[in-house]
Amino acid sequence: VTPNNFAILIRIEPTSPLALHVKLTKQIRELERRSPFTVYEMAAAAQSRLAFNDEKIKKVIDKHGVYSDLHPSYHAYARALDKTQRELEFMVDWIREHQILRARWEARGLDAALLDKIDDVVIYRG
Structure with missing residues (x-):
């Protein structure tokens, strides 16, 4: 196609x-x-992108009143969502994978309102 x-x-x-x-x-x-970059250069770029995303997520979580250091599962959700947004090709797959991730993490007892804010940051780059 x-x-x-x-x-x-x-x-x-x-x-x-x-x-x-x-x-x-x-x-x-x-x-x-x-890409003409070496594996080390690509790894450094990926590591810096993850660190930047972690800082953004930490600010969102802390602003919501949850100590991000005590709840690493919110960071795990954000990283898993970011990975699916980068690696999946079609929007249908993004939507399906997002629904699966949300159901999985809400079943673990995470706050749905905070997950919505994380979605805004990761999906919409807010």
Whole structure:
């Protein structure tokens, strides 16, 4: 399925920003695969991205009144959600995986309102 065919399948105009996003996602992932960086440089970039995300999540959790050091499960949820957002290709997969993660972590007794705020930060980069 080419990006234009995909756009037709879901009834989007080929000039729509959504259709361009579908096109660019495939091109960006191909560029990431053919990256000239070494394994160490990519690992350093990944580590810094994780540390930055952890700091954002820590601020959200602390602002909600929960000590983030005592509840590492919120960080685990945020990291798992971030991983699915980066690695899965189609929005249907993102939505399904998000529902699975939410059900799993809510069953562990985590606060649904706080998980919503984490979703805003991770999914919408808020």
